[in-house]
Amino acid sequence: MTTTLLPDTAHRAKRLVAASERATYDPFTTIDWSIPIDDRAYHLPPEALPLFGTPVWDAMSEPERIAYSRHELSSLCSAGIWFEGILMHLVLRHLYDMPADDPTHRYLLIETADECRHSAMFGEVIRRADTPAYRVPRFLRFAGRIQKASAGRAAGYIAILAAEELLDVANRATMKDERVHPISKHVAKLHVLEEARHMSFARTYLTEVWPTLKRRERFVATLMAPTFVWGITQALVNPAVYKELGIENGARIARRNPLHRRRVVRDLSRLTEYLEGPGAISRFTKPVWRLLGLTGAER
Numbered sequence: 001m002t003t004t005l006l007p008d009t010a011h012r013a014k015r016l017v018a019a020s021e022r023a024t025y026d027p028f029t030t031i032d033w034s035i036p037i038d039d040r041a042y043h044l045p046p047e048a049l050p051l052f053g054t055p056v057w058d059a060m061s062e063p064e065r066i067a068y069s070r071h072e073l074s075s076l077c078s079a080g081i082w083f084e085g086i087l088m089h090l091v092l093r094h095l096y097d098m099p100a101d102d103p104t105h106r107y108l109l110i111e112t113a114d115e116c117r118h119s120a121m122f123g124e125v126i127r128r129a130d131t132p133a134y135r136v137p138r139f140l141r142f143a144g145r146i147q148k149a150s151a152g153r154a155a156g157y158i159a160i161l162a163a164e165e166l167l168d169v170a171n172r173a174t175m176k177d178e179r180v181h182p183i184s185k186h187v188a189k190l191h192v193l194e195e196a197r198h199m200s201f202a203r204t205y206l207t208e209v210w211p212t213l214k215r216r217e218r219f220v221a222t223l224m225a226p227t228f229v230w231g232i233t234q235a236l237v238n239p240a241v242y243k244e245l246g247i248e249n250g251a252r253i254a255r256r257n258p259l260h261r262r263r264v265v266r267d268l269s270r271l272t273e274y275l276e277g278p279g280a281i282s283r284f285t286k287p288v289w290r291l292l293g294l295t296g297a298e299r
């Protein structure tokens with residue numbers, strides 16, 4: 001299905017192309033890379049770190065916490081590259097089926113180019129952060145390979161929106177936090193500015209395409225969505241970080257950290273509230289979302 005029959009999506013795409021003409025950033029000329037990524041400050045807000053509030057965190061000195069935040073930043077950038085690779089793949093599959101006169105054709109190419117620059121920016125952070133170039137765990141890389149090849153368009157855009165919403169909440173907190181290193185703040189701000197367009201497109205597209213899907217397509221998307229979103233949340237804790245820092249059972253402690261779990265639910269809440277609207281979280285799949293730790297007990 002092309003998007004020619006989706007007038008709201010076409011209109012939104014036109015506005016977003018105009019917005020991208022006004023504000024598109026080259027991270028290599030916009031960010032002052034002469035500032036070293038050193039431990040003068042936190043690299044992410046402490047409350048956003050998976051170990052925050054655990055006994056392991058309490059036992060760390062301030063310099064250890066800051067160094068840990070640098071490794072988490074590197075790992076988060078690596079998860080960003082992983083997911084943006086999947087995302088570009090999904091968007092390119094959408095484009096593959098689309099004639100050049102489709103009203104969304106140019107917009108989707110711009111979105112792909114945005115993500116190319118973001119991944120290059122994340123790669124630069126990793127290369128300068130004096131940490132290993134963490135890769136997301138092998139099982140996620142494997143799952144991502146299957147997902148990007150097989151996801152239907154609706155489930156694909158739900159996954160896209162999930163990753164963008166999760167990172168957006170974290171980036172907004174990072175860019176405003178005076179305790180955070182200037183490079184992290186600038187990277188987060190640049191990402192927020194450009195991702196706002198992507199989320200706007202994904203929401204408009206999903207809202208409009210959902211009622212046009214066949215019942216079977218809706219069913220499959222509803223079923224696949226929580227698994228995809230769960231996979232994205234798993235990338236927030238990378239066991240390699242804890243191994244590198246010699247924190248025994250660190251990944252397990254982080255994943256079980258109630259503060260971390262509550263933060264994931266909170267940061268996903270804009271998405272999960274939105275998905276309930278068109279029925280992309282249905283009465284039947286709601287318990288699955290809850291079971292996977294993606295929504296709170298009250299929803």
Ligand SMILES: [Fe+2]
Nearest residue numbers: 084115118195
């Ligand atoms: Fe991005």
Ligand SMILES: [Fe+2]
Nearest residue numbers: 115164195198
């Ligand atoms: Fe994006």
